[in-house]
Amino acid sequence: MRARSILALCALGASPCAAQTIPPILVPEVGVSVHPFPMTQVKLSDSRWMDNQDRTLNYVKSINVDRLLYNFRASHKLSTNGAQANGGWDAPDFPFRTHAQGHYLTAWVNCYATLGDADCKQKATYFVAELAKCQANNAAAGFNTGYLSGFPESEFEKLEKRTLNNGNVPYYAVHKTMVGLLDAWHIMGDETARDVLLKMAAWVDGRTSKLSASQMQTMLGTEFGGMNDILAYIYQYTNDQKWLKVAQRFDHAAVFDPLANKEDRLNGNHANTQVPKWIGAAREYKSTGQTRYLDIARNAWDFTVNAHSYAIGGNSQAEHFRPPNAIAGYLRNDTAEHCNTYNMLKLTRDLWALDPEKTSYFDFYERALLNHLLGAQNPADQHGHITYFTPLNPGGKRGIGPAWGGGTWSTDYNSFWCCQGTGVETNTKLMDSIYFYDNSSLYVNLFTPSVLNWEERGVQVTQTTTYPINDTNTLKVTGSGDWTMRIRIPSWTANAEIKVNGQPAENVKADPGTYASLTRSWTSNDTVTVKLPMKLRKVAANDDQNTAALAFGPTILSGKYGNTVLNSVPKLDLGSVTRASGDDLVFSATADGKKVELGPFYDAHGFNYNVYWATSGSLPSTA
Numbered sequence: 001m002r003a004r005s006i007l008a009l010c011a012l013g014a015s016p017c018a019a020q021t022i023p024p025i026l027v028p029e030v031g032v033s034v035h036p037f038p039m040t041q042v043k044l045s046d047s048r049w050m051d052n053q054d055r056t057l058n059y060v061k062s063i064n065v066d067r068l069l070y071n072f073r074a075s076h077k078l079s080t081n082g083a084q085a086n087g088g089w090d091a092p093d094f095p096f097r098t099h100a101q102g103h104y105l106t107a108w109v110n111c112y113a114t115l116g117d118a119d120c121k122q123k124a125t126y127f128v129a130e131l132a133k134c135q136a137n138n139a140a141a142g143f144n145t146g147y148l149s150g151f152p153e154s155e156f157e158k159l160e161k162r163t164l165n166n167g168n169v170p171y172y173a174v175h176k177t178m179v180g181l182l183d184a185w186h187i188m189g190d191e192t193a194r195d196v197l198l199k200m201a202a203w204v205d206g207r208t209s210k211l212s213a214s215q216m217q218t219m220l221g222t223e224f225g226g227m228n229d230i231l232a233y234i235y236q237y238t239n240d241q242k243w244l245k246v247a248q249r250f251d252h253a254a255v256f257d258p259l260a261n262k263e264d265r266l267n268g269n270h271a272n273t274q275v276p277k278w279i280g281a282a283r284e285y286k287s288t289g290q291t292r293y294l295d296i297a298r299n300a301w302d303f304t305v306n307a308h309s310y311a312i313g314g315n316s317q318a319e320h321f322r323p324p325n326a327i328a329g330y331l332r333n334d335t336a337e338h339c340n341t342y343n344m345l346k347l348t349r350d351l352w353a354l355d356p357e358k359t360s361y362f363d364f365y366e367r368a369l370l371n372h373l374l375g376a377q378n379p380a381d382q383h384g385h386i387t388y389f390t391p392l393n394p395g396g397k398r399g400i401g402p403a404w405g406g407g408t409w410s411t412d413y414n415s416f417w418c419c420q421g422t423g424v425e426t427n428t429k430l431m432d433s434i435y436f437y438d439n440s441s442l443y444v445n446l447f448t449p450s451v452l453n454w455e456e457r458g459v460q461v462t463q464t465t466t467y468p469i470n471d472t473n474t475l476k477v478t479g480s481g482d483w484t485m486r487i488r489i490p491s492w493t494a495n496a497e498i499k500v501n502g503q504p505a506e507n508v509k510a511d512p513g514t515y516a517s518l519t520r521s522w523t524s525n526d527t528v529t530v531k532l533p534m535k536l537r538k539v540a541a542n543d544d545q546n547t548a549a550l551a552f553g554p555t556i557l558s559g560k561y562g563n564t565v566l567n568s569v570p571k572l573d574l575g576s577v578t579r580a581s582g583d584d585l586v587f588s589a590t591a592d593g594k595k596v597e598l599g600p601f602y603d604a605h606g607f608n609y610n611v612y613w614a615t616s617g618s619l620p621s622t623a
């Protein structure tokens with residue numbers, strides 16, 4: 001869906017890139033009228049967002065690609081080229097080794113797309129070419145044609161026979177490799193990636209066509225990522241119905257049936273196992289028009305966002321969904337797994353594209369990206385390492401990982417957890433959901449400093465802001481033409497103001513929870529300012545109205561507790577909260593009878609913090 005025509009892949013001012021053919025989507029998508037811009041057309045500008053991107057790019061550009069190829073080559077009986085093996089979840093004896101690499105491939109592809117970076121392109125191209133060699137050696141390795149993985153194909157036989165008992169999740173790992181290849185094909189135009197991907201898909205068809213429907217459903221009891229999604233994608237890019245049939249084999253009835261009936265049976269399920277299936281359901285709807293798929297995806301989103309998410313937008317405790325609305329009862333040190341939110345954001349933008357009048361999708365996107373994922377990267381680390389969970393216990397601290405990761409931030413070569421993969425990808429696509437377009441409009445969904453090059457209309461839009469510290473965003477248009485700018489007015493604001501060239505925009509409604517529409521004949525240098533007044537808000541836990549997080553506009557605030565250990569949820573006097581300075585988001589308050597400083601949770605690193613409070617009183621009306 002990202003690219004619909006032949007595009008010159010050259011980012012502005014980038015020299016190393018040549019025009020390449022990007023494959024269009026061949027199957028029209030049911031219900032979709034609004035599209036993201038290709039990453040080649042959007043660049044971040046200086047900001048916290050760009051700092052995150054830079055740190056992750058430092059890492060993925062410095063990584064030794066031969067080390068990432070080690071397990072693939074070993075498994076496919078090729079020389080490992082003297083490379084060192086990795087540790088963590090990519091160690092040569094880790095059951096689902098090579099699950100992370102697809103995300104690294106996508107990160108290099110994203111880096112090349114948005115920045116025209118030759119080094120990223122070289123790494124992506126080399127990685128794909130080496131995977132092709134692995135796949136080509138299958139006869140010698142004793143694998144079926146098309147198989148590609150860092151563990152032996154015999155794991156799939158065991159999976160099918162239900163004798164796999166080492167914790168492996170083979171399709172989950174293979175799915176991630178396939179997505180990386182799809183991105184290399186459809187974002188970068190790499191035809192080797194297409195060939196390797198289609199051979200893998202044929203291999204999946206070969207294995208699954210031999211299973212009865214009930215054998216297949218039993219097998220789906222083991223985490224399989226978004227196999228339905230990637231195969232439906234392949235159908236959309238090839239217009240070969242066969243792939244849709246293979247995709248639908250991965251429709252997991254035990255998960256889909258209750259969702260189709262609007263029943264929330266998420267409690268106790270491994271959360272990140274489910275979300276990719278829902279993303280697949282949304283794509284299967286777009287591929288077939290069958291509304292049952294749409295019901296499944298929408299109901300899953302509604303349940304998860306409204307009944308299973310913490311104030312920061314993350315969900316899950318110890319990787320699992322808990323009973324609906326159980327929030328205050330689960331403030332632990334292993335809440336909000338990173339992967340789940342990465343996947344929820346994918347689902348969110350996919351569903352929004354089917355319902356672009358609805359601002360609640362991007363209200364959630366902003367909430368989760370700003371308050372969960374942005375701060376899940378360690379800003380003190382030039383390689384931008386990632387935390388697996390985001391603890392929400394009183395006095396929690398980021399960088400607390402699972403015991404198997406040493407309880408800390410990820411590392412260059414010894415972690416490779418699922419969340420490191422999704423973290424690497426997240427921080428290289430921070431520009432991909434700011435702007436969207438349809439045949440008459442530009443949508444501004446996120447307030448992020450950036451430059452959009454809207455090639456099709458010969459227009460550039462430059463967004464400047466220090467949001468969410470400052471409440472005002474400037475959108476400067478260069479170029480001309482008749483179109484509508486549609487700006488998301490978040491539900492948390494009131495009295496939003498829109499000006500054009502310094503004058504209040506006439507007859508433009510800017511009600512919270514709607515898109516403000518500015519239709520005009522644009523001329524160069526037209527400047528739109530969007531002011532979204534912010535104030536303190538209480539974000540109560542669904543299961544206890546007195547247990548609440550504090551927000552200022554979109555930003556969740558947390559208390560700074562240094563090294564102090566908190567043994568219970570601190571009692572906060574809401575009436576005591578005051579803003580210390582108008583220039584940044586520093587507040588102070590009284591909690592447990594002592595003064596505490598509050599700041600943006602996305603900046604809470606290196607000390608114990610507190611997010612949820614036992615609240616009393618009410619917020620000052622002036623704050």
Ligand SMILES: *[C@@H]1O[C@H](CO)[C@@H](O)[C@H](O)[C@H]1NC(C)=O
Nearest residue numbers: 031032033034438439440441
């Ligand atoms: C633009 O898109 C809308 C909504 O999908 C559609 O109804 C309309 O016909 C389209 N107009 C043109 C000129 O393509």
Ligand SMILES: *[C@@H]1O[C@H](CO)[C@@H](O)[C@H](O)[C@H]1NC(C)=O
Nearest residue numbers: 332333334393400401403407
């Ligand atoms: C997380 O909390 C559990 C108890 O809920 C505790 O046993 C464990 O040590 C904590 N882990 C860390 C890293 O603080």
Ligand SMILES: *[C@@H]1O[C@H](CO)[C@@H](O)[C@H](O)[C@H]1NC(C)=O
Nearest residue numbers: 466469470471472582583584
């Ligand atoms: C936001 O920035 C504008 C323009 O620089 C400035 O006039 C305004 O005072 C700032 N507002 C806040 C709340 O900091």
Ligand SMILES: *[C@@H]1O[C@H](CO)[C@@H](O)[C@H](O)[C@H]1NC(C)=O
Nearest residue numbers: 476477478479523524525526
């Ligand atoms: C737009 O502004 C730039 C600098 O701010 C100026 O150089 C240019 O002439 C302006 N263009 C128009 C059409 O006013």
